[in-house]
Amino acid sequence: MTVLAPRASVATVPVPYRVVECSAESADTATIALEPVGSPLPAFTPGQYAMVYAFGVGDIPLSVCGIDGHRLTHTVRSVGATSAALRSLRPGTRVGVRGPFGTAWDLDAASGRDLLLVAGGIGLAPLRPLVHDALAAPQRYGRLNVLIGARTPGDLLYTEELRRWRDAARTLVTVDRPDATWTGDVGVVTALLDRAAFDPANSVAFVCGPEVMIRATARELVHRAMDPDRIRVSLERTMHCATGHCGHCQLGPLLLCRDGPVVTWTHAQTLLFVREL
């Protein structure tokens, strides 16, 4: 069983960052880019997250959806007071950032294999830097597949980028509720697996989205004879401290803020079917 080890160096005191860009993704979701005001935090790796503090409101965990030097990019959906405050930030505003926290996707382990990235809803955000890295070094990997499920066409993230991804990778998108303008697929994201170009015996899957979608996707992949150790999923539970002290994010033997959010399906599959967890 592969256990993805957390990185050692993290900041436990918020470091000031400044919002340098913000763009609306949908009615309730925005992407913000942050740059350090002074010394930057240690380098983030795709799959990890930061605790982002809206001063006077609170801090929440946000996956990095873009890493460019010391610039961090996060996509945030407004679902509460802190996320609403972060979604509404304007360039120049300062926030506090802690991190990097948690385990990473570990794209290096997928060298020479087909890549299968499966995203549901805002779960595309933590997978985005993987797409960037894979597109930047296509010779290192086999075929790149990006499968995306969204609630409606209006909820799709990074729509400009998706057009570019389609040119370079097998990028398939499906929605649950189409509008009159939608001419693409309608249905669950797992329905796209048959049209992905991958060899289950020589692929690595990276899956992020609602837990039911993760379970359905992982089961389909195992059914196709993919090794559960090569299915990496990003899980979440209530995260508060991000340092493995408060225990709110416990999932059986795992503290997901520290031992996750990225774990292998080998590790996750038994835990997710225990009702008491």
Added chain:
Amino acid sequence: MTDFLGSLPPTLRGWLLGFAHDTSFPGDTRLFAEGGAADRFWLVRSGLIALDVHIPGRGAVVVETIGDGELLGWSWLFEPYQWHLGALTRTAVEAYEFDAPQVRAAMDEDPAAGLALFRAIGDQVIGRRLKSARTRLLDLYGPRSFESGPAR
């Protein structure tokens, strides 16, 4: 989605293909409408087809799409042999077309093949679409009421 033909045992595949003939449709072609006679079905070789329901005031609302390798239509298996949904091609489509009464009669004449085909359609088509519909009922990607996870 599934490669329906590929999921069948070779003998059953050959038996079923014995009733097939090639067909193709341009995009934006209505293959059938809700309530119409379910007298044919198709195995899609390439293309995309939307399954829809007519809702007064909203027109044809797409509930699912059917693509490469999938079987289009199962209402022909059960009385009163009427389509539950409508089907409109979204792209050019190439498919195997089957005469439903002919296949039903052949299933009656060869019960072993009939049962095997029935089971395959139950598992690969009806079962999968039921699972898909139930999953979508959960509105997985809908708004959340808390904000303490990093990704969703």
